[in-house]
Amino acid sequence: MNRNEILDKVTQIFHDVFDDDSIVLTDETTAKDIDDWDSLTHITLISEIEEAFNMKFSMKDVLGMKNVGEMLDILEQHQ
């Protein structure tokens, strides 16, 4: 899967979790840019992405990710 395909798949998960199909993600997107992205929803996101990509984030990943770009980096490395 190339980075764009990963982004597409992650975008779909965001749409599902936030129940909002208008969300557009870029590398620079952070929690501040999306209204409901609080610590609780963050857990839901992480779990859903882990399930969809059949991988586990490390705790360091979970706490350290600064933006969507870093999330995509991790997913790319996990392939």
Added chain:
Amino acid sequence: MEQLLSFVQLKKLAKHPTDGKGKKLVLMGDCATQHLATAIQGTAMADGLNLTVVDTDYNLLDVLTLDEHSELFENAPDFVVIYMCTEKLLEKFRECSDKSKFAEMTMAQITEYWSRISSKLKTNILMFSFVEKDDAVFGFYGAKQPMSFIFQLKKLNCMLSQSASMTKNTFIIDLNQIALQMGMEQFSDAKLYYSAKMPVSLNALPAIAAHTIKMIQAINGRIKKCIIVDLDNTLWGGVIGDDGLEGIQIGELGIGHAYEALQHWLKDLKERGIILCVCSKNNEDAAKLPFTNHPEMVLHLDDISVFVANWEDKASNIRNIQQTLNIGMDSIVFLDDNPFERNLVRSTIPDITVPELPNDPAQYLDFLQRLDLFETASYSEEDRDRTRQYQAEMQRISQQKQYDSYDEYLQSLNMVAVVAPFDNFQVPRIAQLTQRSNQFNLRTIRCTEDDVVRLMNDKNNITIYFMLSDKFGDHGLISLVILERMDSETLFIHNWLMSCRVLKRGMEAFILNTIVNTAKKNGYKRVIGEYIKTPKNAMVEHIYEQYGFSPIGSNRYIAEVDSYKETRNYIKMKE
């Protein structure tokens, strides 16, 4: 578990606001419970249960149960769910100076929570069991070492069950069992606990919420009462009509052990009070042959309440069984190996539960056991007799055909009723009847055993239970009446409910006569009854009018004690 929604789906459902008119649940724990609250709310929605879930902040068990103005008491919930997690327990265990007494000390603390809640609230407490996760300090030796965490943990779970069994309004949601079924890898994710104090993974939440809602539904009286089974390739391998008695697989032959295990389970359910019926496309003689003549059959004819074997379509046969038993379709489970029959029954009878059995009969039992179909919130000795009662009912129905008039038939039954005030011995049966009766229930007030005791001890109430027997057998305790003093001249029928097993025997008349006579004896001038409509009790909508009460307002009825005309019946009161 069958077809659980995912957490994200539940979350979407939970967004829709409830109207606040239904039941209320307060969730509290010593871990993060927000996601669990969402999952329970979503599951209630999906299950059509009007429930508002209130989550409380992290680790406030003491504050919530001590402060009478806390969120817990202000909400006055119908259900309190307590989730104390194993991770927190381990922290406390480390600080404990007398480790071999840890379970006792913790149990004392938990009992303290329970009694603080119950002293201020009339509610049901649903307590999660502890997940038995070993800290691996003693290794496997820990299982026999009282100083080990796992030893104390196992002991604590036993003590939880024991304490709950002595506290009528306290129920255990067996989280440990859920973890066991799911496997720890799936059930929890350490980073979620370290980063967010969440002891369970998101994937485990739908199952936990489903168990919680099932328990609540059982307390509310939504329980399965009957299981109807097909025969060929469901109860035994092969087709009795083709393979003959020697050819069917049950016990040693072929894959017979799989069917044997299923039959044992069905028999255990029957012993617990689930009604067992047969519905099979077969000649009746052939269908009954294994039950009477096969040495390895576990089930026998006297385990079966209604036995139907013919060539009619199964949906019609099931409807007939349901009418004979007089229970709701939604309390019936139908087992059949044939996908065609399953679909037919499912599509023509939407309320019935038809499990999608796996292809391999060896998987039947495990699959069915995981569905949690037969949840219950009570158990009494009389449950065990239910099969015999329904069999007697079948005899009555066949005798009925021999008499010219129904009156003549009723007279021949030699019916005798016991009329008595509530007593401690009958409390479990009384509570259970309030939870099980849906159709003949005038005001549908569900009671726990504690509620029954309260009603019984209230000086303003006159409580009466009725038992009925006839020449075919004993029906046991079949009806309840609670009369409440409204003023010095008026008695109000706070509730009246009756088991549908004894409909149309004259018991309705007998009970109303008893009510009016009781009022008279106690110096009252009139009796007022009320009907509160539910989706299931249309049967009794006009009962007070039918028996000579006069309507006042839209759903209340009155009888003047002196002018009330008793309705004739053929029931004698036991002296």
